[in-house]
Amino acid sequence: MTDMAVKAPMATRWFGSMQILVIGIVVLAVSGGTVHAFLTGKRELATAATVFCGIFVQALPFLALGVVISGLVATFISADRLARWLPRRPGAAILAAGVGGAALPGCECGSVPVARRLFGEEAVGAAALTFMLAAPAVNPVVLVATAVAFPGEPKMVAARCAASFLTAVIMGAAWSRFGRAEWITRKLPTPRDGDGSPWRVFTEVARHDFLQAASFLVLGAAAAATLQIVVPPWVFEHLAGQMLLGILTMAVLAVVLSLCSEADAFVAASLTMVPLVPRLVFLVVGPAIDLKLFAMQSGMFGRPFAMRFAPATFVIATLVATGVGLLMLGQR
Amino acid sequence: MSRETENALLLLVGLSTAIITITGTYTRYVKSSLLVWLAGTAVLLIGLALVAIVRDIRHGSGDHDGHTHRSAVAWLLVAPIGLLGFVVPPPISPEAARPSVTNVSTDVLRRPYPPLPAERAPTLSLPELLARVWRDSAGTLDDRLITVTGFVMQKGDHTELGRVVIICCAADASLARIRLAGPAAAQIASYPDNTWLKVEGKVPSGQGDSTRRTTPLMEVYRAEPTKPPDNTYAY
Numbered sequence: 001m002t003d004m005a006v007k008a009p010m011a012t013r014w015f016g017s018m019q020i021l022v023i024g025i026v027v028l029a030v031s032g033g034t035v036h037a038f039l040t041g042k043r044e045l046a047t048a049a050t051v052f053c054g055i056f057v058q059a060l061p062f063l064a065l066g067v068v069i070s071g072l073v074a075t076f077i078s079a080d081r082l083a084r085w086l087p088r089r090p091g092a093a094i095l096a097a098g099v100g101g102a103a104l105p106g107c108e109c110g111s112v113p114v115a116r117r118l119f120g121e122e123a124v125g126a127a128a129l130t131f132m133l134a135a136p137a138v139n140p141v142v143l144v145a146t147a148v149a150f151p152g153e154p155k156m157v158a159a160r161c162a163a164s165f166l167t168a169v170i171m172g173a174a175w176s177r178f179g180r181a182e183w184i185t186r187k188l189p190t191p192r193d194g195d196g197s198p199w200r201v202f203t204e205v206a207r208h209d210f211l212q213a214a215s216f217l218v219l220g221a222a223a224a225a226t227l228q229i230v231v232p233p234w235v236f237e238h239l240a241g242q243m244l245l246g247i248l249t250m251a252v253l254a255v256v257l258s259l260c261s262e263a264d265a266f267v268a269a270s271l272t273m274v275p276l277v278p279r280l281v282f283l284v285v286g287p288a289i290d291l292k293l294f295a296m297q298s299g300m301f302g303r304p305f306a307m308r309f310a311p312a313t314f315v316i317a318t319l320v321a322t323g324v325g326l327l328m329l330g331q332r
Numbered sequence: 333m334s335r336e337t338e339n340a341l342l343l344l345v346g347l348s349t350a351i352i353t354i355t356g357t358y359t360r361y362v363k364s365s366l367l368v369w370l371a372g373t374a375v376l377l378i379g380l381a382l383v384a385i386v387r388d389i390r391h392g393s394g395d396h397d398g399h400t401h402r403s404a405v406a407w408l409l410v411a412p413i414g415l416l417g418f419v420v421p422p423p424i425s426p427e428a429a430r431p432s433v434t435n436v437s438t439d440v441l442r443r444p445y446p447p448l449p450a451e452r453a454p455t456l457s458l459p460e461l462l463a464r465v466w467r468d469s470a471g472t473l474d475d476r477l478i479t480v481t482g483f484v485m486q487k488g489d490h491t492e493l494g495r496v497v498i499i500c501c502a503a504d505a506s507l508a509r510i511r512l513a514g515p516a517a518a519q520i521a522s523y524p525d526n527t528w529l530k531v532e533g534k535v536p537s538g539q540g541d542s543t544r545r546t547t548p549l550m551e552v553y554r555a556e557p558t559k560p561p562d563n564t565y566a567y
Contacts, residue, residue, distance in 0.1 A: 017337040024410055025344070032418030039421055047428040049421035054502025056412050060349060061369035064376050200387075207380045211338055214345065218408040228503065229428070251462050259504055263443040266499045299405065 044229050052225035055292065058260055059109040059217055063210065066110025070117040071206035075198045083124050090123040094172035097127035098165055101134030108136035108261055108287050109217060109296065113209040116188065116300040122176065130172030133313065136261045137164035146283065149269035155328050156280065160265075163284045163324040167317045171288075176314065185302030186212075209300075216299030220292025224258035224259035227291075229254065243331065246278030251318045252284035255294075261287035276332040277325035286323035289313040333404055339384045341409045346377030347359035348417040357416075359563040361422040362501045423564045426483060426526070429496045429507040444470030453477035453532050456565045458495040458508045465510075465539050465548045474537045480550070481558060484520065484527045485509065491520045492547065493531060495566045508566065510535075523557065530558040 039046040086093040101111075115132030119125050136142070143157055150156040189208060231253070259267055264286045268279040289310050298306035352358040353370045362370075415421060445468040448454045456464070456478050464473050482493040494509040512520050514533055523529065533552035 014465050017333045018340065021337050021340055021410075027412075028410075028414045032414070032420070035419045039419065043425055043428060046422055047424060049415060049419070050360065051503045053412070053415055053421055054498075057349075057352070057358060057361045057370070057416070058366070058501035058503075061366065063375045064373040068376070091405065163510060203383045203387075206376075207339075207342065209385050210377070210380065211342060211409075215405040215408045218411050224503070236383045257503070260500045267504050289404070 005065060048225045048229050051228050052221050053054035054215065055221040056308075059221070059292070060214075062110040063113075063213055063217065066113045066235070067206045067210040067213065069110070070113040070209050071202040073114065073117040074205040075202045082118065082120065086123060086127055088123075090126055090176045091173070092203060093123040093127045094130045094169055094176070097130040097172065098134045098138075098168050100170065101131040102138040102165065108290075108293055109213070111135040112293065112296045112300055113213045117205070117209070119301075121181075125179065125181075126176035129175050129301040129309070130168045133171055133288050134165060137168070137284070142261050142265070142287070146265040149265035153276070156276070159280055159321075159324050159328040160283050162328070163280065163317075163321040164287065165322045166324065167284060167288055167313070170316050170320065171309075171313055174316075175309075183302065183305040183308060185304055186300060192201065212237065212299050213296050216295040217292055220258060220290075220295035223291045223295070227256045243275055243277065246274050246319065247281050247322055248277040249287045250274065250282040251314070254282045255290045255314065257286075258290040258292045259286055276329050277322060280325040280329065281318055282320040285317045288317045333406055335384075335388065337343045338406050339381050339388070341406055341413070342377060342384070343381035344417070344564075345409055346374050346379075346381055348413050349377060350374035352416050355366075356562065357420055359565065360421070360502070363498060363567055364563060374480050424496050424498075424505040426485065426494050426496055426507055429505040430447065431470055439526045443467065445472050447472050448476055448478070453482075454478045455479040457507075458482050458510065459497050459566050461535070462508055462548065465535055471537060473535045475534065476512065477532060479530060479532050479536060481528065481530050481561070482509070483512075484523045484525055484529055486521070486523075490524075491517065493529065493550075496564060505565070509547055511547045511549045511553075512552050513549055514553060516552040516555045520552065520555050528558050528560045529555050531555045545558065 039049055087096055111132050114135075115128045118128040118131065120128070138161055143161060146160055147154070147157045180298075189204075254264070257267075264283055268282050294306055294310045297310060343424070349370055352361075353367065353374055358364075358366065358370055445464050447470075448456075454476075458480055461473075461478065461480055480493065482495045485492045485494045491512045492509045493512055494507055496505050497508045498505050512531065512533075516531070520529070520531075531550070531552045532554040533550050535548065535550050539546075539548045
């Protein structure tokens, strides 16, 4: 009966979201050519649009892979089964998650929905967050890319690996110490047990997680594209020999540029005028937190969570990378 | 937003992905090696949308799951649908690419490069040519005619040939360039910016400057305008 009561006003509303969408698409189809011509005239707008498409299209396959995994997680791995697999002690669970993340080659966009599905009570929650930070930063693909981008600097690879792993573990430990369940305001719809055939659970979860994560990816990619054309290239020239200023600038740039963790090493390598430690900071902060990740975290976990977790990750990643860098690379 | 609209948006994102994959416009935004992945993504998204739509038609809308409160945030997906499917932004322009030259070779250690093909003037991509100039210890470019394609950049007193290089996607675009000199320099100086040229010439040896502060130089003997390639980026 309540179904009827809810549905009735929906049915009588003759102008629903579907009609708006249809009209929107028709408008786009008619005006697409005009907008393209307009963009070609405005170079910076065109660049922003292309960079936006670049980030979005590049992330799409990784996101698709991520929601397939999160669908499988929801279908086959229940929270108590995961808790049984993980070591009982929170410290050991966090370490195990860090190592597990390192073994799986993934991109940061895919690991957010996966971590949200793995997320659970206490130790499981901390382990899921450690996994989320470790998976994109410490995996084999990224480390090989770093080695290729910095020939003759094998310590750079070791330092990146160590600093990213430490950041992930510290943030996991911090969550199990200070984290509060009420910050997670986004609840995941879990298909009811009665009609949950595995196929249905899988498709519904993958569908939901993609819509949620992709929408916030749009937000993050748009912010990154806007800021990327605003940051002038000469910023880098002024960082020559400036250690502290370099560290701060490169940490902020890592957040702003929102590069893929498989590409950032090459960008960092090309900034030859910046000292080595700030470039390490760039490589450690980027995969842990950037604009698109912040948007996706607030979409998948909730804004109160992202407002606390993202700045904390930023500070920890910057400090850890600076410390590890000065220890392993020296004042370079 | 209703569940039906969400399904429609999901379907449209999948269709836009399919469109850029089939028409090849995806090479404006990412590397061409992503082709298979994008095709798989398009199939997955279209599949998920169709499964949800068919299920709703058969069993009625899933909206009676009262606990899923729907948010309007999925409307943001209209942006990529509109851009990818209808507006189709142009490739990154040379002026917008980062002026630094990035390492793009997969092996950047100084090492002997494999010999060039035994043709008269084998074709190299600009980043490949630069990699050999900087890091080839075998001197494979010495005294060899080579062919390179790129666009013209007039720099006042001299002309450069450029190519926009991407590593991962358009967000990391950078500019690779080589300075053009030699007998054909006068002819090249008459072409306006962004003319696509195919040039034939030699690269003088001894330019393996590890700091890469200077742009390498190429002696050009012949240059002819050519039509822009379908994929304007080099990798």
